[in-house]
Amino acid sequence: MPAWLYSFLTEYRIELWTVAVAVVSAAACAILGCFLVLRRMSLMGDAISHSVLAGVAGAYLLTGQLSAGPMLAGAVAVGLLTAALTQTLHRFGRVPEDSSMGVVFTSLFALGVVVVSGVNVHLDTDCVLFGKLEFVAWHTVPAFGTYVPFAVVSLLPAFGLTLAFVLFLWKELKIASFDPLLATAMGVSAGLIHYLLMSMVALVTVASLEAVGAIVVVAMLIVPAAAAHLLTDRLGWMVGLAVVIGVVSAVAGWYLARWLNTSAAGMMAVVAGGQFTAAVFLAPRHGLVSRWVANARLALRIACEDIVGIIYRREERQAAGEDATVRPAASTLADCLAARGDGPIARLAVLLLKRRELLLVAPGGQVALTDRGRRLGRSLVRSHRLWEAYLDQNFDLPADHLHEPAERIEHFIGPELQEQLAEALRSPERDPHGSTIPPSSSEPTAARSG
Numbered sequence: 001m002p003a004w005l006y007s008f009l010t011e012y013r014i015e016l017w018t019v020a021v022a023v024v025s026a027a028a029c030a031i032l033g034c035f036l037v038l039r040r041m042s043l044m045g046d047a048i049s050h051s052v053l054a055g056v057a058g059a060y061l062l063t064g065q066l067s068a069g070p071m072l073a074g075a076v077a078v079g080l081l082t083a084a085l086t087q088t089l090h091r092f093g094r095v096p097e098d099s100s101m102g103v104v105f106t107s108l109f110a111l112g113v114v115v116v117s118g119v120n121v122h123l124d125t126d127c128v129l130f131g132k133l134e135f136v137a138w139h140t141v142p143a144f145g146t147y148v149p150f151a152v153v154s155l156l157p158a159f160g161l162t163l164a165f166v167l168f169l170w171k172e173l174k175i176a177s178f179d180p181l182l183a184t185a186m187g188v189s190a191g192l193i194h195y196l197l198m199s200m201v202a203l204v205t206v207a208s209l210e211a212v213g214a215i216v217v218v219a220m221l222i223v224p225a226a227a228a229h230l231l232t233d234r235l236g237w238m239v240g241l242a243v244v245i246g247v248v249s250a251v252a253g254w255y256l257a258r259w260l261n262t263s264a265a266g267m268m269a270v271v272a273g274g275q276f277t278a279a280v281f282l283a284p285r286h287g288l289v290s291r292w293v294a295n296a297r298l299a300l301r302i303a304c305e306d307i308v309g310i311i312y313r314r315e316e317r318q319a320a321g322e323d324a325t326v327r328p329a330a331s332t333l334a335d336c337l338a339a340r341g342d343g344p345i346a347r348l349a350v351l352l353l354k355r356r357e358l359l360l361v362a363p364g365g366q367v368a369l370t371d372r373g374r375r376l377g378r379s380l381v382r383s384h385r386l387w388e389a390y391l392d393q394n395f396d397l398p399a400d401h402l403h404e405p406a407e408r409i410e411h412f413i414g415p416e417l418q419e420q421l422a423e424a425l426r427s428p429e430r431d432p433h434g435s436t437i438p439p440s441s442s443e444p445t446a447a448r449s450g
Contacts, residue, residue: 079202
């Protein structure tokens with residue numbers, strides 16, 4: 001080993017072990033948390049982390065000692081009992097699942113408090129809630145030819161079992177999480193998968209509880225998975241992103257806590273919450289910003305098409321020789337904006353139409369469509385009038401109730417649906433108001449983008 005690396009590892013040994021414990025715990029919780037989020041059982045981790053106190057107290061009553069083995073067995077058993085009682089109340093007691101979960105875990109947690117208080121079990125409640133992450137590197141045991149923190153000895157097997165569990169039962173976990181009924185129909189025992197998952201959650205929760213506390217366990221079970229779910233719709237990517245978010249929360253939370261001289265467990269949960277908040281706003285598909293952008297683009301496209309439709313109908317009336325005093329033509333840009341509803345989006349739509357060479361605006365304000373713009377207008381008007389004819393033929397609606405729904409739907413009817421409507425209506429020539437339905441365009445309306 002290079003001297004500089006040995007010096008670095010020696011100098012920062014305590015800090016590196018502490019961060020390693022937090023990272024392993026966060027990664028294990030994040031992996032299992034993905035399946036809890038998909039199954040809408042996010043609070044099951046919270047329920048198990050609180051109810052295991054009853055398991056620890058029961059193990060002490062039976063063995064009279066607080067050694068790791070009995071405590072782990074008792075906690076896992078109570079974790080499974082929490083899941084079983086929750087499902088039993090929900091299924092046979094007709095209690096909503098969230099209510100049954102609340103009843104079970106608060107009752108078991110209260111029972112644990114009573115037992116701990118009654119038999120004077122020496123448990124540090126602050127350790128249960130906040131963990132003792134700052135001190136895990138000092139509690140060492142001999143392993144692998146050296147001394148390693150005791151938390152590593154308990155967390156690494158839990159992490160390894162978590163990886164093995166997910167990799168070995170990946171297909172079963174996926175189908176049981178998305179559709180338990182289909183899983184049962186395909187011969188996969190959804191109930192067995194559920195209780196195996198709850199066993200792993202209980203195991204990881206208990207293994208992490210002493211080191212990082214209930215706050216970090218609950219946060220890492222829920223928040224990284226929920227944030228990853230916003231970022232992707234693929235389960236494999238979701239698990240990977242959840243692990244990354246959990247690891248970043250552990251590392252950044254630890255160093256921020258040292259900088260601010262505050263609780264490491266609390267800061268890790270805060271960093272995880274910050275990443276979730278960022279995902280809420282910035283997720284590419286489900287984020288608020290992407291939705292706002294998509295809505296703005298849709299509003300701009302509709303404004304562009306409305307203006308094109310207004311001008312096309314004016315040109316259509318002029319070509320048919322209609323009396324302009326009956327329905328005045330929108331011959332200027334001001335007329336078009338007044339007919340569409342003047343506003344920032346409408347004016348931006350005019351600029352976009354000019355840039356895309358769909359609209360010509362003369363110096364005097366006169367407007368006209370280009371050939372491309374006219375093809376787009378013809379497609380829009382064709383969609384509008386075909387939909388009016390379809391509504392008139394299939395629904396008992398007054399004639400004055402046909403225009404408004406057709407005006408909304410015309411922006412979402414493409415050439416393929418136009419042909420299906422025309423075929424269903426046997427290629428009508430006029431709409432219910434007597435207006436001519438334009439023929440189909442040979443060129444797809446690729447200009448319909450905004």
